[in-house]
Amino acid sequence: MAGAALLAGTASAQQAPPPHAAAKPFQVTSPNGVRDDHYYWLRDDTRKNPEMLAYLAAENAYADAQLASLKPLQTRLFDETVAHIKQDDSSVPYRKNGYWYGSRYATGASYPILERHKGAATAPAEMLFDQPAMAIGHNFFALSAWAVSPDNRLVAWAEDVVGRRQYVLHVKDLATGAPMADTIANIEPDIVWADDNRTVLYVEKDPVTLRGYRVKAHVLGTPVANDTLLYEEKNDTYQMGLERTSDDKFICIAVETTVSDEQRCAPAAAPRVFTVVAPRRREFRYSSDHLGARWIIRTNKDAKNYKLVTVADADLGKGTAAWRDLTPASDTVFIEQFKPFQGFVAIDQREGGNRMIRLLDDAGASLPVKADEPAYRMALDVNEEPATSWVRYTYGSLVTPTTTYEVNAKTGERRVLKVSPVPGYDPAKYVTERVWVPARDGTRVPVSLVYARTTKRDGTAPLFQYAYGSYGISTDPGVDPGRIGLLDRGFVYAIAHIRGGQEMGRGWYDDGHLLNKKNSFTDFIDVTRYLVAHGYGAKGRVAALGGSAGGLLMGGVANMAPADYKLIIAQVPFVDVVTTMLDASIPLTTFEYDEWGNPAQKRYYDYMLSYSPYDNVAAKAYPALYVGTGLWDSQVQYYEPTKWVAKLREMKTDSNPLLFRVNMEAGHGGKSGRFERFRQNAEWQAFMLQQLGTAG
Numbered sequence: 001m002a003g004a005a006l007l008a009g010t011a012s013a014q015q016a017p018p019p020h021a022a023a024k025p026f027q028v029t030s031p032n033g034v035r036d037d038h039y040y041w042l043r044d045d046t047r048k049n050p051e052m053l054a055y056l057a058a059e060n061a062y063a064d065a066q067l068a069s070l071k072p073l074q075t076r077l078f079d080e081t082v083a084h085i086k087q088d089d090s091s092v093p094y095r096k097n098g099y100w101y102g103s104r105y106a107t108g109a110s111y112p113i114l115e116r117h118k119g120a121a122t123a124p125a126e127m128l129f130d131q132p133a134m135a136i137g138h139n140f141f142a143l144s145a146w147a148v149s150p151d152n153r154l155v156a157w158a159e160d161v162v163g164r165r166q167y168v169l170h171v172k173d174l175a176t177g178a179p180m181a182d183t184i185a186n187i188e189p190d191i192v193w194a195d196d197n198r199t200v201l202y203v204e205k206d207p208v209t210l211r212g213y214r215v216k217a218h219v220l221g222t223p224v225a226n227d228t229l230l231y232e233e234k235n236d237t238y239q240m241g242l243e244r245t246s247d248d249k250f251i252c253i254a255v256e257t258t259v260s261d262e263q264r265c266a267p268a269a270a271p272r273v274f275t276v277v278a279p280r281r282r283e284f285r286y287s288s289d290h291l292g293a294r295w296i297i298r299t300n301k302d303a304k305n306y307k308l309v310t311v312a313d314a315d316l317g318k319g320t321a322a323w324r325d326l327t328p329a330s331d332t333v334f335i336e337q338f339k340p341f342q343g344f345v346a347i348d349q350r351e352g353g354n355r356m357i358r359l360l361d362d363a364g365a366s367l368p369v370k371a372d373e374p375a376y377r378m379a380l381d382v383n384e385e386p387a388t389s390w391v392r393y394t395y396g397s398l399v400t401p402t403t404t405y406e407v408n409a410k411t412g413e414r415r416v417l418k419v420s421p422v423p424g425y426d427p428a429k430y431v432t433e434r435v436w437v438p439a440r441d442g443t444r445v446p447v448s449l450v451y452a453r454t455t456k457r458d459g460t461a462p463l464f465q466y467a468y469g470s471y472g473i474s475t476d477p478g479v480d481p482g483r484i485g486l487l488d489r490g491f492v493y494a495i496a497h498i499r500g501g502q503e504m505g506r507g508w509y510d511d512g513h514l515l516n517k518k519n520s521f522t523d524f525i526d527v528t529r530y531l532v533a534h535g536y537g538a539k540g541r542v543a544a545l546g547g548s549a550g551g552l553l554m555g556g557v558a559n560m561a562p563a564d565y566k567l568i569i570a571q572v573p574f575v576d577v578v579t580t581m582l583d584a585s586i587p588l589t590t591f592e593y594d595e596w597g598n599p600a601q602k603r604y605y606d607y608m609l610s611y612s613p614y615d616n617v618a619a620k621a622y623p624a625l626y627v628g629t630g631l632w633d634s635q636v637q638y639y640e641p642t643k644w645v646a647k648l649r650e651m652k653t654d655s656n657p658l659l660f661r662v663n664m665e666a667g668h669g670g671k672s673g674r675f676e677r678f679r680q681n682a683e684w685q686a687f688m689l690q691q692l693g694t695a696g
Helices: 050-083 481-488 506-510 518-533 549-560 577-581 590-596 602-611 639-651 676-691
Strands: 027-030 033-036 094-096 099-104 113-118 125-130 142-148 154-160 167-173 179-193 199-205 212-219 228-232 239-244 250-257 260-267 286-291 294-299 307-312 334-341 344-351 354-361 366-368 377-380 390-396 403-408 414-419 430-438 444-452 463-466 492-496 542-547 567-571 624-630 658-663
Touching (some): 027 577, 050 481, 050 639, 050 658, 050 676, 113 142, 125 142, 142 179, 154 179, 167 199, 179 212, 179 239, 199 239, 212 239, 250 286, 286 334, 294 334, 307 334, 344 377, 430 518, 444 481, 444 518, 463 518, 481 492, 481 676, 492 518, 518 549, 518 602, 542 549, 549 567, 577 590, 577 602, 624 639, 624 676, 639 658, 658 676
Parallel strands (some): 354 377, 463 492, 463 542, 542 567, 624 658
Antiparallel strands (some): 099 113, 113 125, 167 179, 212 228, 239 250, 286 294, 334 344, 344 354, 354 366, 377 390, 390 403, 403 414, 430 444, 444 492
C-alpha cells in the first residue's frame, strides 16, 4: 500500500487525500467465469494482517478528519435523541410458571437489569441478570437468550463478548447467584431445558461457517465432551433452532432454508426420540405448536400466503394427509405467525401492507383488532400462559409510540398496559401517510411517510428514504427517538416497502429475490422519483439508507441511479455478492442459495454479476457516500464493504466525499449498549445534514 495511505490522522489530515488501498493482482475463479479482484487481499479471516489493519485505520482516521468540524452537531444530535429516551424505563412484566418477569434500566445505564417476582408483580424482586455489571470490562456485550429451568431454580443463558455471534452457554443457581462450572462455547442463542431440570439442549455451531448444525444435550456436572448428539443436519444449506411448545410439553428442532422447513419434536420429559412433523421438500414451509391434544401448524401447503391447519396428537408424523384446515387460503391475507390459547388462536397477519391481529375461536368466529391510522404495526407480544382470555400485543406507527395492549378474545375489550415513554415528543405535531407508488412495471408499492405538520409539501423538503427488501423481512413503521430531530428540522421520512419483503404477501417476496432481485432496486428508485415529483422531497436533497441486505440495495441504487441521490448511507452492506456466494466457507453462504442463487449455476452467476455492487462499480460520478462496517461481523464480513470502498476510490470520477467508518470492536449490529447505536447514528446524521444543506 502506498505510503500516502497512512497520512490520515496527521496535522494536515483535513487536506490530505483519502487513503487508497494497493491494487494487487488476483483472480476469482468459478465454473462460469474468471474475474479480476485487485482488492481481494483485504480479506483476512484472522483479522491480523498488518497491512489490512493499517488501511482500516487510515480510513477511520480520514473519516475522523473529514467529520471533525461536525463534532458539535453530532453531539447535539445525540443529546437530542437521548433526551427522548426515558432513562429509568422498565418493561411490562409477564407471568410464567408462578413468576412475573421483567427488565428495568437505571438512569444512564447501557444495559438492563433482568429480574423476577414470585407470585405477584409487586413482590420483592429476585435478580436474574445484572447486565451492567456483567458488561464491565467488555468492549462488546450481548446476553441474547436465557431460559429458567422448569423447577425455577436454575437459569441458563447465551453470552457474546466479541460481536461475532459465537455464543457461550453459562448456567447459575438462582437461589445463591453462584455460577456453575458448566460452560459451552460456540453455540447458537437457542437454549431449552428438559423436564428433569438437569439437561440443557443447545445448538452447536460449525467453527468455520458458523452454521448451527448439531443439537446436543448437556447434563449438568458432566464433561461437555460427553454431551449426547440428538440431531445433526448434514445438508449445509439448512440452519436450525430449538424451542418448547406453548404448553411446554414438547421440545422441537426446526431446520429451515429460504424455501423449505422440517420440524421434529419430542416430549420435554424425555427428549431423545424426535418425530418428524412432515418431511422436507422444496417450496414447502411450515412451523408447528402444541396445546391441548392437538398441533396447530402454519403452512404454505396449497396456500401461498400461508394458512393454519391442525393435526391430532395420534396423527403426528403421518404427514400432510392428516392435516385439517383451520383457516382458508387467501390471496390478500398473509399469515405471519400465530399463538394458541385455550379456546382460540391469535393470528398475526398482514393485509394491505399493514400488520394486524385477528382472534379466531374454536367455533370459527373471528375477531379483528382495530386500528385508527393508515400505516401501522401490530404484533403479538409475550404470551407465555395459554390459559387466559387476554392476548397481549403491541401497536405503533410512525407517529404513535409503541403501546402494549391486552385484548379479551371473548368480549373484544382492550386495555392499555403501557405507552412507551418518549419524553419531549408530541404525536400531534406529526403526520403519517400511506401512499402507493406505481413502479415501472405497473406494480403498486406501498410507502409509509411521516413529517412534521409544519413541513410543506412544496418540493423543498429534504427527503430521507429507507428500505430493506430481502429474505421476506417486512419493514414496519414505528417511532424512533433518533428520527424526531430530523422531522423537527423539516425532513420527510419514507419507508419504501419494496419487493423482497412480505408486506404484501409471499408473492411480494417472490418478485424480489433470485432472478427477480432487481425489482427491489428499481422499486426503491421509482419511489424516490415519485416522492420528489409529488412534492414530498426536493431534487438534490435526497438521502437513502440501508443496512446489510439493505446495504446491497444501496450499492445497487448507487450504480443504477446515482444522480437521484445526494447521499447514500450503506451500513454493513452485502456488496460483493458473487465472490461471497462462491465461497461455502463464509458464514451464511450455503443456506442463502435460495435467496440470491447459487453462482455455480450459470444463469444465477450471470444475473448476480449483473447487479453485484462491487462488480459494477464504474468510472462515473457517485453521490456522497457513508459506509459502515464492523471488523467482527459474522453476517457480512468486513472485507466486503472494505473492498467496495477501495474500488470506489479507484474508479469514481466525482469529488463527492466518501467516508468509511470501521468499528474495530463490534460485529453486524455495531457496538452494544442502549445508547451506542444512537451515538453511531449521530455521526452519519450530522454528515447527512451537512450534505443536504439543512441547518443543524
